[in-house]
Amino acid sequence: MGVMLHDEEIEHLTTVLYDLYGYDFNHYARASLKRRVMRLMTIDRVPSFAELLHKVKTEPSYLPQVVQGLTVNVTEMFRDPAVFKTIRETVLPVLATHPFIRIWHAGCSTGEEVYSMAILLEEANLLHRSLLYATDLNPVVIEQIKNGIFPMSQMKNYSENYILSGGKKDFSSYYTAKYNWAKFDERLKSRMIVSTHNLVSDRSFNEFQIIFCRNVLIYFDKELQDRVLTLFDESLDQLGFLVLGTKENLRFTSIAGNYSPFSIKDKIWRKTS
Amino acid sequence: MAENQLNTFQVVVIGGSAGSLETVLAMAQALPAQMQAVIIIVLHRKNDPESILENLLSYKTQVPVREVEDKDEIQPGNIYIAPPDYHLLIEDERTFSLDSSEKVHFSKPSIDVTFESVANVFRQRSIGILLSGANADGAAGLLKIRKAGGTTIAQDPVSAEVGYMPQQAIDLGAAGMVLDEIALISSFKELLNA
Ligand SMILES: C[S@@+](CC[C@H](N)C(=O)[O-])C[C@H]1O[C@@H](n2cnc3c(N)ncnc32)[C@H](O)[C@@H]1O
Numbered sequence: 236m237g238v239m240l241h242d243e244e245i246e247h248l249t250t251v252l253y254d255l256y257g258y259d260f261n262h263y264a265r266a267s268l269k270r271r272v273m274r275l276m277t278i279d280r281v282p283s284f285a286e287l288l289h290k291v292k293t294e295p296s297y298l299p300q301v302v303q304g305l306t307v308n309v310t311e312m313f314r315d316p317a318v319f320k321t322i323r324e325t326v327l328p329v330l331a332t333h334p335f336i337r338i339w340h341a342g343c344s345t346g347e348e349v350y351s352m353a354i355l356l357e358e359a360n361l362l363h364r365s366l367l368y369a370t371d372l373n374p375v376v377i378e379q380i381k382n383g384i385f386p387m388s389q390m391k392n393y394s395e396n397y398i399l400s401g402g403k404k405d406f407s408s409y410y411t412a413k414y415n416w417a418k419f420d421e422r423l424k425s426r427m428i429v430s431t432h433n434l435v436s437d438r439s440f441n442e443f444q445i446i447f448c449r450n451v452l453i454y455f456d457k458e459l460q461d462r463v464l465t466l467f468d469e470s471l472d473q474l475g476f477l478v479l480g481t482k483e484n485l486r487f488t489s490i491a492g493n494y495s496p497f498s499i500k501d502k503i504w505r506k507t508s
Numbered sequence: 509m510a511e512n513q514l515n516t517f518q519v520v521v522i523g524g525s526a527g528s529l530e531t532v533l534a535m536a537q538a539l540p541a542q543m544q545a546v547i548i549i550v551l552h553r554k555n556d557p558e559s560i561l562e563n564l565l566s567y568k569t570q571v572p573v574r575e576v577e578d579k580d581e582i583q584p585g586n587i588y589i590a591p592p593d594y595h596l597l598i599e600d601e602r603t604f605s606l607d608s609s610e611k612v613h614f615s616k617p618s619i620d621v622t623f624e625s626v627a628n629v630f631r632q633r634s635i636g637i638l639l640s641g642a643n644a645d646g647a648a649g650l651l652k653i654r655k656a657g658g659t660t661i662a663q664d665p666v667s668a669e670v671g672y673m674p675q676q677a678i679d680l681g682a683a684g685m686v687l688d689e690i691a692l693i694s695s696f697k698e699l700l701n702a
Contacts, residue, residue: 264579266597266625267607307609453578453606456599460579482577482591482606 240269244284248272251291256298258372259435260305262459268305275304302373307454310344311389313351314449315481316399318501322352323401326476326503327359330444336365339443339470341434342451343369346380346427347393351400352447353423354409358402362426368441370432380429383419385410390417434463439470446471450480461489468493468506477504517584518545519630520699523619523649525552525641527669531689532639533568536587538693541570543585545700550590550622552615552643561589578606590617597621598629613645623649627656634658635699637692638683641673651682659699660684663692 245268249260260268272287279300281287290297313319330336336356340349349369356362369380385393394406410417432440434451446467452460467477468490477485477494479502485491494504524532532549539547551561565573565587573587574580580588582602590596591606595617599605612618619638623646626634636653638646640663654660662683665671677683687695 264597264599264605266599266605266628267609270597270607270609270621307607309608309610450608453594453608457579480578480608482594484577 240272240284242269245269245272248284248288248291251288252301255292256295257436258298258302259433262435262456262462263305263454264456267307267454271305271307275301278304299375303375306373307450308344308373308376310347310450311396312347312385312393313396313400313402314348315501316396318478318481318503319351319355319396319400321498321501321503322478323355323359325498326445327355327361329476331359331361333444334364336361336445337368337441337443338365339368339370339441339446341370341432341446341448341467343371343380343447344373345376345385346383346429347385348447348449349380349427350383350385350419350423351397353426354397354402355400356426357423358404362422365426367427368443369427369429372431372433372435374431377429377431380427381424383421383424384416385419387412387415387417434466435459439466441470442472443470443475444472445476445478447478448480449478450483452483453480457488464488464490471506473506475506477506478502479504516633518633518635518699518702519548519626520545520635520637520696521548521550521623521626521653522637522639523550523623523641523646524639525615525619525643525645525670525673527640527642528663529564530669531663531692533564534689535693535696536565536568536571536573538697539569539571539587540697540700543571543700546582546584547571547587548590548596548622548626549587550596550617550619552617552619552641552645553592565589576604576606578604580604590622592617595621596625598625601629613643615643615645619646620649624652627652627658630656630658632657636660637663637696638674638677639663640668640670642670643673644676646673647676647680647682650677651680654682654684661692661695662686664688 252258356365397406410419495507497503497505562575575589594606597605634653636650662674662677665675667688
């Protein structure tokens with residue numbers, strides 16, 4: 236990447252994005268945000284920071300591309316299969332004791348994680364009494380969840396992940412292949428509520444038995460991480476589960492005291508108070 | 509630890525791909541039990557949830573070895589390993605951060621990404637070492653370290669199991685020194701004592 240940006244420039248950009256459009260990237264982790272801005276400039280062939288700033292200020296239609304560019308959407312089905320195995324074997328039996336199961340996937344990107352969970356629920360015969368809230372700040376990725384269409388090229392990998400997660404079926408029974416795309420069963424989608432939600436600025440909107448927030452907190456600084464974790468704490472039932480990314484940790488955070496490790500290797504905690 | 513010591517520790521960042529594991533283990537074995545530097549290791553490897561690399565390294569040295577988690581504190585006297593499937597970044601002098609964004613040179617973790625991040629934050633206190641590999645990752649990052657005033661070493665492509673990766677760095681003019689494994693390990697020790 237050619238350009239080299241300074242901290243002050245990043246701050247300038249985040250201020251403009253907030254003042255003009257209400258998107259608050261101020262407490263995003265600097266090192267990665269800087270890379271995202273440089274990548275955006277390279278991809279969109281914006282030669283200087285001044286021009287990027289000008290474009291952002293004068294072209295509101297450029298905003299979706301900026302939001303898409305600054306955030307990282309990389310995801311997959313049954314990402315870290317061992318985590319889903321643990322959920323299948325030890326979390327679902329607990330959830331099954333509830334008459335109705337509410338699940339929040341915060342920062343779920345294009346929804347692969349949500350479809351994975353829907354499949355686990357279906358196989359445990361719990362899907363019909365579950366609701367999966369799928370939220371992300373980026374309206375573009377949200378649309379893809381509603382479509383339920385994923386690239387065929389990924390299916391081999393997802394099928395392997397599915398089996399590692401303890402899946403016993405033929406993974407291809409969950410989708411119909413059309414050209415280069417796999418369209419997932421409408422049944423899975425029927426229990427999903429898809430909406431934009433910004434973890435920085437939006438509030439708690441329900442009470443859940445389990446919240447997934449995987450590989451989102453890594454993009455936040457510690458102060459924002461604490462704020463978002465407090466939001467989850469307010470949104471989680473007594474004895475509810477919190478599932479973070481495999482390299483994220485509740486240790487040293489403001490809510491750590493209210494949680495006990497349920498499966499430390501899988502980064503699953505349970506609310507105790 | 510005295511405040512000024514905190515601000516002067518060196519940061520050694522080692523990148524390797526195919527054929528580099530033995531060299532990394534030999535380097536770990538050469539470490540004094542007490543050292544002031546921070547050592548960061550970025551190796552291309554399969555996603556192993558069992559942390560095999562962490563265990564292998566721990567057999568070779570008394571120095572604490574840790575696979576990095578998000579926002580871990582950077583403390584002198586430790587070896588840190590980039591976790592599989594994440595890029596390892598330096599947030600500031602005291603803090604790591606992780607990033608699950610797109611692969612760079614087909615790699616995650618990418619050596620370039622960490623080298624560049626170390627160069628940005630630690631400038632002339634950075635020491636970059638690029639080992640064996642069949643990939644172009646690491647060369648551009650090593651150049652960033654060199655341009656920031658840091659020390660850079662490429663393993664001699666002839667002595668490396670796979671010479672392609674260090675050769676790329678040499679061709680870019682990123683290598684301040686080109687050393688075979690034995691010379692590399694002895695200058696590694698010297699740099700740590702400096
Ligand atoms: C790397 S993806 C994680 C997807 C999935 N949870 C996983 O682990 O595979 C990170 C997602 O977080 C979303 N995100 C970033 N900032 C956010 C915010 N303030 N509120 C909600 N979502 C956010 C991004 O749009 C992106 O889709």
